Amino acid sequence: MGEWWRGSVTYQVYPRSFQDSDGDGIGDLQGITARLPYLADLGVEAIWLSPIFKSPMADMGYDVSDYTDIDPLFGSLADFDALVARAHELGLKVIIDQVISHSSDQHPFFQNSRLARDAEKADWYVWADAKADGSPPNNWLSVFGGSAWEWDSRRRQYYLHNFLPSQPDLNFHNPAVQDWALSVLRFWLERGVDGFRLDTVNYYFHDDQLRSNGPLVPKDNRPPVNPYELQDHEFSKSRPENIGWLERMRALLDEYEGRTMVGEVGDAPYRNVQIMAEYTRPGRLHMAYSFDMLGPEFTPAHFREKIEGFFQGAPDGWPMWAFSNHDVIRHATRWEGHGAEGAVAKLACAMLLSFEGSICLYQGEELGQLETEIEFHELTDPPGIRFWPDYKGRDGCRTPMVWDASEQGGFTTGTPWLPVKAPQLKRNVGDQAGVAGSVLEFYREMLAYRRATPALRLGRTRFVDLPDPVLGFFRGEELACLFNLSPRPVSIAAEGALDGPRHAAHLEGGRLTLGPNGFCFLMAGEAGLSVGA
Structure with a gap:
């Protein structure tokens, strides 16, 4: 495995x-x-x-x-x-x-934690006192909007929630x-x-x-x-x-x-x-x-x-x-x-x-x-x-x-x-x-x-400097991956042999033409492999 x-x-x-x-x-x-x-x-x-x-x-x-x-x-x-x-x-x-x-506020741990400051799970969640003016302890915000702090009237403290108020944060310092x-x-x-x-x-x-x-x-x-x-x-x-x-x-x-x-x-x-x-x-x-x-x-x-x-x-x-x-x-x-x-x-x-x-x-x-x-x-x-x-x-x-x-x-x-x-x-x-x-x-x-190409699973990446809109890189020593990220055709210098899936790709005379959104994979042949502008 x-x-x-x-x-x-x-x-x-x-x-x-x-x-x-x-x-x-x-x-x-x-x-x-x-x-x-x-x-x-x-x-x-x-x-x-x-x-x-x-x-x-x-x-x-x-x-x-x-x-x-x-x-x-x-x-x-x-x-x-x-x-x-x-x-x-x-x-x-x-x-x-x-x-x-974080958990749901319906989780038994939070239900216990909010009962009192000395409850069994009192410090399993993140609680803090209000500031003197009643506002939250700091300026932290929730990903879902508003303050990341919600007032709980039973404990008379705020608890932290990075998302919904019904998703209180667990206290991993405990x-x-x-x-x-x-x-x-x-x-x-x-x-x-x-x-x-x-x-x-x-x-x-x-x-x-x-x-x-x-x-x-x-x-x-x-x-x-x-x-x-x-x-x-x-x-x-x-x-x-x-x-x-x-x-x-x-x-x-x-x-x-x-x-x-x-x-x-x-x-x-x-x-x-x-x-x-x-x-x-x-x-x-x-x-x-x-x-x-x-x-x-x-x-x-x-x-x-x-x-x-x-x-x-x-x-x-x-x-x-x-x-x-x-x-x-x-x-x-x-x-x-x-x-x-x-x-x-x-x-x-x-x-x-x-x-x-x-x-x-x-x-x-x-x-x-x-x-x-x-x-x-x-x-x-x-x-x-x-x-x-x-x-x-x-x-x-x-x-x-x-x-x-x-x-x-x-x-x-x-x-x-x-x-x-x-x-x-x-x-x-x-x-x-x-x-x-x-x-x-x-x-x-x-x-x-x-799955069938070891270079695509584990081969290291080496990028090639190519003009926009072409993305090009090698995986391993021999496999070149070339992609036209635009709806217009492009042409670059390339040698090698087409391998594997491709779309709108034509290789002839040392030039690779990639049609709109074209792409291909090139493997080195006897003449070797090169890619350039």
């Missing part, structure tokens, strides 16, 4: 939206299990399940009230065990979300909290999971002096939709004490063969690479999940900067790259202005699967799925409701997986929790499976190529 995760491809399943087996309009574990052969045939090596634990669902499962049981919406522990067993039969690893930086969190991880390791995706991995510790954060000037000097972006969150997250805690978690995982941890690292752009480097040094996280490619930027310089920046800052570390997830606008929509729809989807696939590191695909991206236009009355996402219409929330990327062209896309026989709309129905599995030239079949081809 060893380091199976290094260079692997993981598929993120959003359980509420993958497959409903009982007609209640919400996806569940039995539905996921039934669809596992599709994921095995697609060619990924692991699946990541977003939270499935007992929860009031104020933040769609990222507010956990019982860390060692499955929410009835999704099924039971027996259903989970069956899913893991079936995945392993098919050669798939199973990674599960762990949301241990060793008992760390011990409890390790027991949660051990519970799932004993059930056979292959690893964890650690939500908000840099939020575990806060500054114990409760110092206020300083300002952060926005890039365009315009007020952002969410004032959270106006702070440099130096004291409310990414604290140095976090390193020791990561090492404790890693020591636990090292007791079990072939298990892995990937941490979601989100901080100011100037600090992100530094944190990813620190967190993936030996004895800490196996991988850091990067936010760096989840935005609108689509230039060769951007992708080069992020990849080179990571490996320069973390030569012993390992990244996980993604273009889409359950928190951002789907990349087929973000980048639709850079070429024809299907061509951009295939170009993005070829690029992502050629990057050095491990890769995470988000459900539906293999269909070229677009962001769903959600109306205000259809929203379920708290920040979307709060910041509408300038920020429409995350529901648009969370709508159900579309398996066929029927009314609800084969997702449910009932009413789906989020709507299935016509633009999404047009991009369904049934209409693409086995169809030459479809986005789905290209993903299968490209995934097979990555």
